[in-house]
Amino acid sequence: MANVRNRVVVDGDACPVKSEIARTVRSVGATALMVSSHAHVLTPEPSVQVVTVDASDQSADLYIANVLTKSDILVTGDYGLAALGLARGAAVLTPRGKEIRENDIEGLLEQRHFSARQRRGGMRTKGPKPFTEEDRDRFQQKLTTLLREMQENLDR
Template sequence: MNPSLQTIYVDADACPVKSEIVEICEFVNMKMVFVSSYAHTLTLPASVKVVTVDNEKEAVDLFLMNHAKKGDICVTQDHALASILLSKGVRTLSPRGMVYQEDTITQMLDARYLSQKQRRMGGKTKGPKPFRHEDRVKFIEQLRKIVAGT
């Protein structure tokens, strides 16, 4: 698909790879939409469309679900959002460079559910690992592949 006909949507509230997205998308002339809540201030170049939504829990997710369409790309850490977008034909990847796939998303959602259940019962679960340089490199590689259509 031609990058200039696609849009990349970014769940931008806690996205650690904003500058990398901008650099790659400006290089291929891809439209960018960074979505965040009022609780977060984004400083991005004029080439980026910034959408600010209410501070409600799922407001960013709702915007992304309602606007991303088949052939677009979305960067998010949210497995549930990724699952919904995948069913719409949106290429979805995490800021760590993991490309969400239809055949593995159910397993990821199940693991997320079990962790939430354990926390509700007072149990402890591990949080996410620290974001590393290797994660950034993997993200750049994966986004370049997706934008190139491979």
């Protein structure tokens, strides 16, 4: 295995799969960087670095955008941050295990904008479905696959 270790960068404030990320990175020899605001206390553990930023609206996103590299996997449910991650060349994975690709992001951002306009106009929009164990399993499987694929590419 190469000396370069893959890194998973996590938008940690609302991430429901932090423990799955920690287990997965340890099992494949990668690392994780979890970024959150002071309002969400995270504990560092082996292979998991924690960075705490101030509580302003976009602090975690800005920090992540500045440290993200093309050899990282970004875990976020924020489509704006996902777009920044893709622009930096990172792989992007939602906490439900869906990989977001370049050809997906424009439609996702348009849907986000449309829903926000509806809410500002007084309409109610549906929130996300409840998070399930199947979502956790799908996420962990996809993260493991991405990390292994990235490591194989580094080893070539």
